[in-house]
Amino acid sequence: MTSRSPTLSQEAGDSAPGTPETGTDLLPRPKVFCKLCLSEQPPEATRDLQSCNCSFCTACLQQYVQLAIMEGGGAPITCPDMACQDTGVLLDSEIASLVAADQVKLYQRLKFERGVKLDPSKAWCPMLECQAVCSVQPSTEGQPTAVPCLTCHAVFCSGCRGLWEDNHTCPQRQPMMSPSASHESRARSDSISDMPIKQCPMCGIYIERNQGCAQMLCKSCKHTFCWYCLQSLDGDIFLRHYDKGPCRNKLGHSRASVMWNRTQVVGILVGVSIIVLVTSPLLLLASPCILCCVCKPCRGKKKKKKRKNELSQQDSSTS
Structure with missing residues (x-):
């Protein structure tokens, strides 16, 4: 007794009904226009941002994110399209998939440092050997207060970041910002x-x-x-x-720069006015035709004429 050959069984499995044929080709997907390089790219070479669904080619997004990390100082990386209605912000997962790991670590560090700097309730310890993040409790009068560091136990001024000593006077005398203020x-x-x-x-x-x-x-x-x-x-x-x-x-x-800016704005307005003045005679010449098309008597005459033609066609068909 001979056993069935595995080659024959594989061929039989390949010809089983319900499997797609290899000769059938799927329709090609349309290309995506990238607003950064101003060219059309295949869909497999583009990326869609999750927050705003804007599409750009992957190479342009990689260069844009790298430049934003180096020059943004930890600020949120927004959609590169200035006309984006949703003002989308790239997620951390998207940034990690576009740049190298060292750049991701740099962005996270800059982002954290920026958050501490912009948060009025936090401050860096001015001691070089410490550099811990301290909690700032603003005073009711809005004046600089003493901030104790829990790491090195130093006490510094919340305004000038100098050491808080007896009869300390802050040279800045700037009131602290409160997030809940109106x-x-x-x-x-x-x-x-x-x-x-x-x-x-x-x-x-x-x-x-x-x-x-x-x-x-x-x-x-x-x-x-x-x-x-x-x-x-x-x-x-x-x-x-x-x-x-x-x-x-x-x-x-x-x-001079202010006057130049105003001159440019005036030039744009004058250019638009000239275009309107040039096209207005053409609109005046075309206005009778436009009014005739919109005119109700004309439309009524057309309807009556069309009705007569239909009745005449019916009479001819019955005869």
Whole structure:
């Protein structure tokens, strides 16, 4: 008695009904347009962000995340599309899948240090051999207070980070920021002292200003405001806010750069006006045709004519 050959059984299994044929090809998926490199890429070479569903090619996202880690200082890495409606933020898992492990560790460290720096209830111990994170208890008057370090047992000032000794006077005398303070109280306190860290008047996120002009753009809610008085600048395209009032000449740019910015805005408005003036005669010439198409008597005549044609066709068919 001979046994069945395994080759024959494998061939029989391959020809079993219900298995897909190898000759059938799936339809090709459409290519994805990447707004970073301005080219179309195959779907297998692109990535979709989980928070906003924006698509970019993987190579561009890797370069973008690497640059954001090196220059962002631990800030949230947002969607590279400036026109993104959801203002998506890359998740830690997405960042870990796009860059190397050492860059992920660098980003986590910078993110933690930035969180401590922006949190008014935390502070770094000024001792070089310690560098622990201490808890700050702001005083009721908003003045700098003594902060004890539980690691090295040093006591330092919450304002100037100097050692807290007898009759200590802080040279900064800046009031501590409280997260629960209202927008009005923050606006009053910020107008008195130019603090390096403030909160967005729209969404409340903490923003740090190291240098640059006083016109601030929140990366979280895209709100434009003045750094000094927190007044909204969304509709001030000419930046007239810095021509008068308490913020006069405090924009941070030279007068020539401000005039150049206003000239560009005026040029855009003049260009749009010229386009409207050029196209308006064409619209006037085409207006009779447009009115005739919309006119009710004309539509009524067309309906009557169509009705007569239908009746005549019916009469001819019955005869």
